[in-house]
Amino acid sequence: MDRRKFLKFSVGGAAGAAIGASLAYVKPFGHAPEKEGQRVEIPTTCEMCVNKCSLIAVVENGVIHKLNPNPENPKSRGMLCARGNAGLQQVYDSARLKRPLIRAGNRGEGNWRPASWDEAFDFTAKKLSETKDKYGPQGTLWSSTESFQEVFFRNLGAAFGSPNQVRHPSLCLASVNLAYSLTFGTVPSFDLLNSKYIIMSGANRLESFITPDTMDLIESAEYRKAKLIYLDPRFTVTASKADEWYPIRPGTDLAFILAMLNVIVDENRYDKEFVANYTVGFDKLVEHVKPLTPDWAEKETEIPAKDITRIAREFSDAAPRAVYYAGRRSSWYREDFHMRRAQAILNAIVGSWDREGGMVPNGKIALGEYLFLPWDDPVAPRVDEMDKNFPLAAKGDGAYLKLRENVIAGTPYPVKAWMVHKQDPMNALPNQARTLEMLQQMDFVGVIDIQMSDTAWYADVVFPESTYLERTDPVEVLSGITPVVVYRQQVVKPVHDTKTTLEIAQGLAKRLGLSQYFDYTLDQWIAAQVKELPLEAPLEYLKKHGVYVPRDFPKYGSTLNAEHRFVTKSGKIELFSERLQEANYDALPVYQAPAQPPPGKFRIITGRRAYFTHANSTNNAWLNQFAPANSLWLNQSAADNLGIADGDRVEVASTVGAVRLQAKVTQAIRPDCVFMLHGYGKKSKWQRLVAGTGGCDTELLETAWDKVSGNASLHETFVSVRKV
Amino acid sequence: MPARPKRYAMVVDSKKCINCKACVVACRAENSVPLAYSRNWLNEETRGVWPKLMAASHPEQCHQCDHPACVRVCPTGASHHRPDGIVVVNEADCVGCRYCMIACPYNARFFREDKGVVEKCDFCVKRLDRGQLPACVETCPSKVRVFGDLNDPESKLAELLNNREYRVKKPEAGTGPQIYYLI
Numbered sequence: 001m002d003r004r005k006f007l008k009f010s011v012g013g014a015a016g017a018a019i020g021a022s023l024a025y026v027k028p029f030g031h032a033p034e035k036e037g038q039r040v041e042i043p044t045t046c047e048m049c050v051n052k053c054s055l056i057a058v059v060e061n062g063v064i065h066k067l068n069p070n071p072e073n074p075k076s077r078g079m080l081c082a083r084g085n086a087g088l089q090q091v092y093d094s095a096r097l098k099r100p101l102i103r104a105g106n107r108g109e110g111n112w113r114p115a116s117w118d119e120a121f122d123f124t125a126k127k128l129s130e131t132k133d134k135y136g137p138q139g140t141l142w143s144s145t146e147s148f149q150e151v152f153f154r155n156l157g158a159a160f161g162s163p164n165q166v167r168h169p170s171l172c173l174a175s176v177n178l179a180y181s182l183t184f185g186t187v188p189s190f191d192l193l194n195s196k197y198i199i200m201s202g203a204n205r206l207e208s209f210i211t212p213d214t215m216d217l218i219e220s221a222e223y224r225k226a227k228l229i230y231l232d233p234r235f236t237v238t239a240s241k242a243d244e245w246y247p248i249r250p251g252t253d254l255a256f257i258l259a260m261l262n263v264i265v266d267e268n269r270y271d272k273e274f275v276a277n278y279t280v281g282f283d284k285l286v287e288h289v290k291p292l293t294p295d296w297a298e299k300e301t302e303i304p305a306k307d308i309t310r311i312a313r314e315f316s317d318a319a320p321r322a323v324y325y326a327g328r329r330s331s332w333y334r335e336d337f338h339m340r341r342a343q344a345i346l347n348a349i350v351g352s353w354d355r356e357g358g359m360v361p362n363g364k365i366a367l368g369e370y371l372f373l374p375w376d377d378p379v380a381p382r383v384d385e386m387d388k389n390f391p392l393a394a395k396g397d398g399a400y401l402k403l404r405e406n407v408i409a410g411t412p413y414p415v416k417a418w419m420v421h422k423q424d425p426m427n428a429l430p431n432q433a434r435t436l437e438m439l440q441q442m443d444f445v446g447v448i449d450i451q452m453s454d455t456a457w458y459a460d461v462v463f464p465e466s467t468y469l470e471r472t473d474p475v476e477v478l479s480g481i482t483p484v485v486v487y488r489q490q491v492v493k494p495v496h497d498t499k500t501t502l503e504i505a506q507g508l509a510k511r512l513g514l515s516q517y518f519d520y521t522l523d524q525w526i527a528a529q530v531k532e533l534p535l536e537a538p539l540e541y542l543k544k545h546g547v548y549v550p551r552d553f554p555k556y557g558s559t560l561n562a563e564h565r566f567v568t569k570s571g572k573i574e575l576f577s578e579r580l581q582e583a584n585y586d587a588l589p590v591y592q593a594p595a596q597p598p599p600g601k602f603r604i605i606t607g608r609r610a611y612f613t614h615a616n617s618t619n620n621a622w623l624n625q626f627a628p629a630n631s632l633w634l635n636q637s638a639a640d641n642l643g644i645a646d647g648d649r650v651e652v653a654s655t656v657g658a659v660r661l662q663a664k665v666t667q668a669i670r671p672d673c674v675f676m677l678h679g680y681g682k683k684s685k686w687q688r689l690v691a692g693t694g695g696c697d698t699e700l701l702e703t704a705w706d707k708v709s710g711n712a713s714l715h716e717t718f719v720s721v722r723k724v
Numbered sequence: 725m726p727a728r729p730k731r732y733a734m735v736v737d738s739k740k741c742i743n744c745k746a747c748v749v750a751c752r753a754e755n756s757v758p759l760a761y762s763r764n765w766l767n768e769e770t771r772g773v774w775p776k777l778m779a780a781s782h783p784e785q786c787h788q789c790d791h792p793a794c795v796r797v798c799p800t801g802a803s804h805h806r807p808d809g810i811v812v813v814n815e816a817d818c819v820g821c822r823y824c825m826i827a828c829p830y831n832a833r834f835f836r837e838d839k840g841v842v843e844k845c846d847f848c849v850k851r852l853d854r855g856q857l858p859a860c861v862e863t864c865p866s867k868v869r870v871f872g873d874l875n876d877p878e879s880k881l882a883e884l885l886n887n888r889e890y891r892v893k894k895p896e897a898g899t900g901p902q903i904y905y906l907i
Contacts, residue, residue, distance in 0.1 A: 066753045068856075069863055079865040085749035206742040209865070214742075218866040222740050235770075237742050240779035247775045610744035621759060622749050635774060667774040 043070050043546025045476075045488040047468035048083035048090075049613040050146055051211045052478055054547045055080055055087075057469060057491040064088040064469060064492055073547040074482050077215040082611040086622035090467045091495055093620070095686050096451055097464030098496035107440065107458045110685050115461075117499065117507060124461050125511035127444035128160065131417040137161030138380035139414055141407065143400075144421035148473035148488055149501035152518070153421040153448065155372075156505040159517045163378035164415060166398035171428050174711035176330035178393055179340035182577050183348065185567030186361050189481045190323050191554075192216040192226075194357035197318035199229045199311070201253040201339070203327035206238040208608040210328055212480070227318070229311055231256065231303075233605060234633070234675055235668035244307075247670050250603050250715060251333050251594030252301040256308060257324065257342040258591055259297030262289040263312035264349065271319065271351030277562070279348055281576025281588075288588045300593060319350035321357030332715045337708035338589035341577075345589070348573050354559045362479040363553045370528035373517050383407060383415050390710040391583050399710030400429060401703055404438045417444040421501065422465065426454035427615035427679060430701030430712055431656050448504055451619065452686035466498040472522060473500075475529045475542065482553040485533065487542035585708055594716075601718040602638070602674040604654070606697060615679035619687040630677040630694035631664035634721065638672075639665040644723050651724045652676075652695060654717050656702050659695030660724060674721060730808040731874040732847055733902040735884045736783055740866040743768060743781035747860035747869070751785075754848055754859035761834045763845040764860055782905065783868060785860070786811065786832040786845040787893065790900025794824035794833065803842075809874075809902060812846045815839065829897035847871070874902075 039060050046053045046067075054073030058066040067087055069080035090096065100120035105111030115123070131139045141164045142157030144150045157165050169177065180187045192198060193216035205214050220226040221241060230242035231253060239245040248256065264270050265286050275282050294305035294312075301308075315322045324343040330336055352358030381387070384403035386395045393399065404425075407415045418439065429435045439445060439458050447456040448463040456462045473488040499507070502522055509518045530538040533548060542548060558564075565571040569579050581587040597603050611623045618624055632650055634642075644650060646665035651658055652674070659681055669675055680694030704713040743766055751757060751764050764785035771778050792811045794803045802817035803824050813824075818841040825833045825842060833844040848858035856862065861871045872881030884890075889907040 066750075066859070068859075077865070078862075079867075080746065080750070080863045081865055082745040082749045085746060085753055085863060088753065207744075209744075215865055218740050218742065222737075222866075235775070235777045235779065237779070240777070241739075241742070245775075610742065610746075611749075622752060623745075625759060626745050626748075637774075666770075667772060667777055668770060668779075669774075671774070 039065075042489065042491050043072075043487075043544070044469070044491055045473075045486045045546065046080070046084045046087060047147065047488070048087050048617065049209065051076065051209060052476065052486055053080060053084055053211060054486060055084060056546070059491060062492065064091060070546050072545055072549065073484055073486065074549060075211050075478050075480055075484055077212045079215060081209055082623060082626075083613055083617055083620075086617070086620050087469065089620050089622050090450060091469050091492065093451070095619070095688060096467075096496070097449060097456075097462060097498070099464060100497075101462040103460045107460070108683065110457065112462070117497075120461050120463060121507040121511050124444075124446050125508055127446075127460070128417055128419075128508075128512060131443060132160070135414050135416055136380060137378065138163055138383065140164065140417045140419065141166065141383070141403075141415050142419050142421075143167070143423050143425065145423040147422055148476055150421060151474065152502045152505040153419075155517065156509060156514070157419065158378070159375045159509070159514045160512060161376070161378050163380050163382045164398070164403070165396065166384070166400050166403050167396075168423065168428070169394065169397040170400045170705075170710050171331055171712045172329050174331075174393060174397065174399075175336040175706045175709040176326050176328070176340040178709040179337050180326060180344050182392065182568070182579060183341060183344040183574055184353070184361070187326075188353075188359040188361050189479075190325050191357050191360050191481055192323070192325070193220055193224075195220060195226050195321050195323050196357060197227050197229075197315050197322035198325055199231075199315065199323070200238065200325045201231045201248075201327060201343075202332070203325055204232065204236045204238045204607055205325070206241060207236055207610045208328065209610055227314065233670040233673045234607065236607070237610075246301075246303045246307070249300065249302045249596075250605065250670070250673060254335065254339040254342055254589060254591045255292070255297040255300035256303060257339065257346055258289055258292040258589065259294045259305075259308045260312040260315065261285070261342070261346055261349070262292045263294060263309050264316050264346070265289055267313070269313065269316035270349040274351035274353070275349055278353070278560075278566075279573040279575050280570045281574060282349070284576040285345065285349070285588060292591070300591070316350050319358070320352040320355040322350060322352055323347055323358055331706075331712040333594060334704055334706055334713050334716060335592055335594070336706045336711060336713065338586060338591075342589040345575050348575060353573070354557050356556050360481045360554065360556065361559055363481060363483040363555060364479060365477045365483050365485055365550060366532055367475060367477055367485070367529045368532040370520060370525040372520060375517055380413065383413065384710075385412065386710075390708065392579065392585075393709050399705065400425070401705045401712050402710055404429060404434060405703070407438050408434065408441065416442055418442045418446070420445070420447045420449075420455055420459070422449050424453040424455045424615055426458070426683065427696070427698055430698055430714060430717070431703045432696065432698040433657060434703060435698070448501060451616075452684045453616070454683045457684035457686070463504050464496065464498040465504070466494045466500055470494040470498065471500045472526075474522070474525055482549070484550075485542070485548040487546055489543060489546075580708075597672055597718040601720055602672060603715065604652070604697070604700060604717050604719050605673050605675050606678060606701075606714050607675060609677060612677070612679060618679035618690045619682070621689065624689045627677060628689070628693070629662065630680040631662040632695070632721065633664050633666050633669045633675040635669050635671040635673075636665055636667055639663065642721060642723065644721070648723050650721050652700060652719050652721050654700045654702055654719045657699035659699050661695035663721075674719060728875050730876075731902075732788065732809050732852075733872065733874045733881060733904065734788075734847075734861070735870040735881050735890070735904045735906060737868050737870070737906045738780060738782045739906070741766070741781045741783060741868045742866055744865060746863045746865055747783055750859040750863040751845070754851065757843070758836070758838065761836065761843070763843065783860070784830065784832075784893070785903070787830055787899070787901030787903045788847065789902060791898065793827040793829065793897070793899050797823040797827040799823065810847050810849060811844075812849060813842055813844065815841045818842055829894050829899060830901070
């Protein structure tokens with residue numbers, strides 16, 4: 001931990017305590033106290049996905065009646081999606097976790113014994129201490145996913161002394177983040193509301209919501225007449241709204257982008273002034289893309305050369321109001337990083353940087369920090385050996401698949417206890433059998449969640465967390481073109497015997513002898529955060545509004561001056577990256593044709609519907625009704641060849657597993673691909689709507705990762721399909 | 725001068741609809757509609773042969789007709805037409821005969837076994853009374869529905885109907901439906 005924090009501790013801690021004492025939980029300012037027969041509205045923040053939209057909870061007689069969108073938050077654009085509306089089901093779901101549980105039978109048998117919190121804490125602390133005694137603190141693994149109280153879980157793992165924390169990015173956006181970071185020194189947002197020309201590779205934004213991009217895309221495509229070019233092997237909702245949709249051959253997007261670069265460079269269509277002032281390596285780029293013509297790319301992508309040429313011209317004509325959209329879940333192929341880098345380079349050379357309608361570096365709002373006692377940095381290196389395997393990647397987040405393989409192999413050292421915070425690796429990592437193998441070699445597994453996930457199902461102890469509507473959380477800044485501060489406050493008291501993550505961390509810390517690092521209350525933490533906000537009574541403001549929106553955004557052009565230094569090696573936008581070269585990677589994106597499925601096999605691709613978040617909301621009754629089971633999308637012509645009719649039961653098999661589900665014979669997917677929704681065929685019987693219903697995609701997906709970022713590659717698996 | 729009477733109606737811009745189901749869940753929560761039923765729904769269509777395809781989704785609910793067939797056939801007056809144009813069912817007066825369900829050309833009504841009454845969309849009258857928009861209108865990520873007063877020439881609804889082409893569903897039924905689909 002940062003020593004600076006320790007030095008400031010006495011000052012910040014004391015101030016925090018003083019403010020915190022007067023701000024114990026009270027009903028939000030401006031709202032009548034809750035009474036029998038009364039209706040109150042409480043602004044808070046959604047947690048049904050990662051977007052953190054602002055909402056207003058309507059509580060009647062102490063029960064949540066409805067969640068409405070909060071129009072004050074410009075990021076959520078005054079909407080609340082299906083999941084947001086279904087959030088209250090989390091609170092009142094009869095199958096949710098209601099009390100701590102300790103495993104009674106074998107792992108995965110589903111025999112649980114209700115336990116008191118003291119017993120669950122004692123048992124877990126004993127197991128963690130035993131592991132530490134035997135293998136050192138590095139023998140414990142702490143995995144978590146983005147949420148407002150994740151910080152307390154991570155701090156517990158760090159205070160315990162483990163270097164092994166692993167988060168979601170290497171199953172999601174690690175490759176796109178690294179590609180933009182190495183090019184611009186930051187990961188920008190895309191000003192879709194003001195763009196005139198938008199190209200998207202597979203980022204199915206109209207079914208995979210990102211705020212405000214999803215809303216802005218509809219607004220600009222339908223009203224402002226921006227042109228949307230969409231590349232996807234599947235006919236998605238986004239494809240149906242696009243001006244042009246190309247069912248590109250999977251894994252060849254980089255060839256398309258390189259050919260666009262070829263046209264723009266060859267025809268002198270780039271922004272010469274911008275390239276000269278703000279970038280390095282353009283000369284090398286010119287040489288690099290010279291042979292990569294649209295004719296060449298047509299053979300790779302199956303997109304006609306004349307269209308690639310025309311799109312490149314239209315794109316550069318529309319610049320700087322033109323973007324090749326980065327995408328979010330970029331865990332596609334082994335070469336994913338280079339594809340994302342090529343997008344970044346393309347956007348850069350047409351000057352779509354820090355200008356209206358282009359890419360815009362995220363605005364920031366400074367929050368205060370609660371200064372707690374620091375702990376010693378862990379001594380051991382990470383078990384996934386990030387320095388050796390992925391020297392340029394974000395180390396704190398880890399590389400999940402490499403980590404799993406190392407843990408199973410016991411190299412470089414054994415890891416025997418696993419604490420999981422609101423993550424479901426069984427459904428998040430490809431090759432479920434391997435994930436289970438990793439889990440089974442653990443001496444102890446503890447899970448904190450709100451529902452019995454598949455990972456919890458195999459755990460030894462399950463801690464029930466209070467749902468987001470039952471708890472108050474630390475304040476968060478949502479970065480973006482217009483950044484905002486959001487606040488999540490308790491809407492109803494916990495319905496069951498559940499606790500917040502801070503309370504769980506403190507309960508464990510006490511028994512692990514780490515209490516001195518958690519010697520604060522949530523109120524003190526929040527008070528320290530908000531005291532820097534330029535508001536007279538910041539916490540009262542947040543309780544009343546749920547969100548704080550500074551006035552001075554959006555800002556364009558703050559990086560467009562000679563003095564600005566980009567956070568890259570050269571201080572400029574790096575078209576050619578010396579850091580990549582030094583680490584023995586391609587310094588400019590080099591295309592390598594992906595393997596294609598052999599005859600009789602299909603590439604399995606993954607994706608989303610707007611009413612589910614990852615694998616975790618398929619068991620929400622209000623959402624499950626839209627897709628009670630998943631099915632295998634199979635092109636009509638491929639189905640005809642296999643003698644499969646719509647609705648037939650089929651077996652899908654890869655080298656690592658096989659699942660059975662219904663076939664959905666459709667025109668809406670390439671004949672060489674199949675697709676299925678995520679979050680079905682669950683092992684946990686407590687997820688009764690999806691337990692054993694449909695097929696689980698992670699049982700099929702093979703282990704593969706992007707070479708530079710370590711991001712999982714979820715589209716590299718070929719499967720066979722047969723009628724059963 | 726008496727206040728101008730209101731005539732509530734809805735414009736639907738299906739081109740913006742992304743079939744995300746937010747309206748369906750919002751309605752379920754707001755009106756406590758059991759899972760087996762729904763007051764609103766999305767009509768989905770996908771046409772064409774790979775790779776020449778089109779897909780669309782069209783939200784639908786009670787059309788709050790000007791000459792509602794459901795009201796005409798109701799033997800008890802439970803289904804009635806409010807002065808502001810909204811067709812509502814007074815649960816206390818409904819005997820569950822379900823004539824209205826047969827009369828409705830849009831299949832917008834359902835019979836609730838648990839309560840023994842017929843139910844349907846009422847433009848969230850309780851919300852309107854509080855000055856809020858209907859739940860489906862407010863929650864929509866792409867703002868497909870525009871709700872308003874036909875008699876208010878300043879409304880967004882009137883502006884759209886003046887400047888855009890539109891159609892109604894099943895005009896031949898002669899019920900005077902008040903959900904206008906932009907073309």
